Structure formats: structure tokens, C-alpha cells
Amino acid sequence: MSFVDQAKFFVKGGDGGNGCVSFRREKYVPRGGPNGGDGGKGGDVIIRAAKHLHSLIDFKYKSHFKAERGMHGLGKDMHGRSGKHYTLEVPIGSVIKDADTDRVIVDLIADGHEVIVAAGGSGGLGNAHFASGANRTPRYSTKGKTGEEKWLKIELKLIADVGLVGLPNAGKSSILARLSAANPKIADYPFTTLEPQLGVLHQKYFDPCIIADIPGLIEGAHQGLGLGHSFLRHIERTSIILHVLDISVDKHYENFKIIEDELFSYKKELADRVKIVVLNKIDLVDADMVKEIAEEYLGYGVTTACVSAKTGEGIERLKDELIASLEGAKTSRDEYQEPIT
Secondary structure (H helix, E strand, O other), rough: OOOOOEEEEEEEEEOOOOOOOOOOEEEEEEOOOOOOOOOOOOOEOOOEEEEEOOOOHHHHHOOOEEOOOOOOEEEOOOOOOOOOOEEEEEOEEEEEEEEEEEEOEEEEEOOOOOEEEOOOOOOOOOOHHHOOOOOOOOOOOOOOOOOEEEEEEEEEHHHHHHOEEOOOOOOOOHHHHHHHOOOOOOOOOOOOOOOEEEEEOOOOOOOOOOEEEOOOOOOOOHHHOOOHOHHHHHHHOOEEEEEEOOOOOOOOOHHHHHHHHHHHHHHHHHHHHHEEEEEEEEHOOOHHHHHHHHHHHHOOOOOOOOOOOOOOOOHHHHHHHHHHHHHHHHHHHOOOOOOOO
């Protein structure tokens, strides 16, 4: 199944039903008064976050969503039935925007979180509402209101604790496979991963940790180059960034700077995000050289972890470092309190 993380779609609330013009017609009541019922309200279009969804794939096959219209009023003061709501389920982490102005309408970050995006029109009034001493037989009613309609955009930002970033072929998919039970496609050529991959790290005594592998970042990704520009939004919600480097190549520090600059250019706040630099492929480098490279990165003020995704060396230490960093980030969030205004 393809991974779809953005789409444009149309929504329309149901039209309200029309009010009715009717009069009492009963035996021995020759001049019965008005008894036209009101029209029913149109249904609303509701968007709801659902945890069982992980992609916007359904939007590839349907892009128009309409709620039911309200029923017309009838005689004998019978009001029309309200139209049924249309509930559209989307993944947690979906951002709904106005397609014309790009204004964010809602950011759905919790299961069951919902919002009305197109309200149904109100029902029209039957002629019974317009009877008065001056006009005892009103022969008019009002029509139902038209339901709201608009074009919207939806963008999915994955809800993950950890984001894996790095240049193509740095070993991110292999790291994800080692840290979790995920089974991403792995091969020795760039752009093996063509869509975000999710894995879950389970450590005893700790909550499960969701890890997202963000594919295809290259120099200029924030400007739309390569595959990664479409997926940069998925690291915005992560608490920790794992920057995976292939230290078996000579230009590993230049590669490190490329990704760091891309993250900063995309969103400056990412520069302050907790980060662990994963020095991968230590099985291809002399042990003394690995130590020297690790000390070099420590000199830059970053936390490092030396691993071999191929052999598994250093993976357990990386897991421990990851969990400790997550617990630290969680403690910081729990201790922070918004000022009372």
C-alpha cells in the first residue's frame, strides 16, 4: 500500500430542508389555521482523528465528501428530519488547512479529536411561524439555507518520538530494523526507502518508543530537491533526532553539515532538538580511527553513539542512550509549566 501524506479535497454540509405551506383541513373546521412544518437542518461534515489509520491513501480514490441534506417540512406541523452527519476519519497527526488561504484550521493530535469543517444549513420555517392577527393565513414559508462548502488541504505529520535522518545510504533503514521489529527495504544503493517507515522500540520497564525513518534527505531538500522535501514535516513532532552517519567515507563531517544545515533551513527550532549522532558502519573502520572520529564529534558538542547496523555492535548501548534521552525530554516537559496570566 502506498504512503500518502498530503491531499486536497472538497467538503459540503447538507442543505437545510424547506419549510412547508399548509393549512388545517378537517371536517367542521372550515377555516383551519396554518400548520406547515419546518425543514430539517442539513448534516455537518466532521473530520475525526483515528489511531487505526496511518496514511491518507483513501484520498487517492475519493476527494468529495458531502453530508445529507435536511428533509422538507410537511403539513400537520410535521418537521423535516435533520440530515445525517458525514464523519471523515483521518490519521492522528493530520493538519487541516484552507486550500485557498493555507490557514491552519485544526491540528488533530489525539485519537477521537474531531472538528466540524462544513456546517449544514439551517432548515426553513413553515408558514405556521408567520401567522399573526393581521395575517391569519400566511401563504409563504422560507427555504432552507445552503450548507457550507469549501476546498481543504490535509497534511500528515507522523506522531513519533524519534526521527531518523541522514543522507541516502547512511544506514537509517538498517538502524531502524535493529532498534525495532520493523522490516524496511534495505539495499546498498541510495533512495532504497521511498516513504517514511515506522518502528517501535520496546525496552523493559519503559513505555514503547515510536521511531520514524525519514527518507531521501539531500543537500537542498528544504528547497524541494530530492525525495526528502516531501517528508521533512514528519520530524517536526519528534522529541529526539537520530542523525545517522556513514563514517566509512572520507567526507562524513561534510555529510553531517549538509543534513544539519537542511534541518535548520527547514525549521530553526530543529537546531535545539535533542540529537544523537549515530556513527554507523564501525565494522568498516579501524578501531583507533573510530575512537578518534567519536572524540572529534564530541568536540563539536554533540552526543554520539558508535554502532554497526550490520553486525549489531553498539546497538544495545544506543538503545540505552535513546531511552535515557527520551526520559530526560519527558521529565523536562513534565516540569515545565505555562505561566498563569
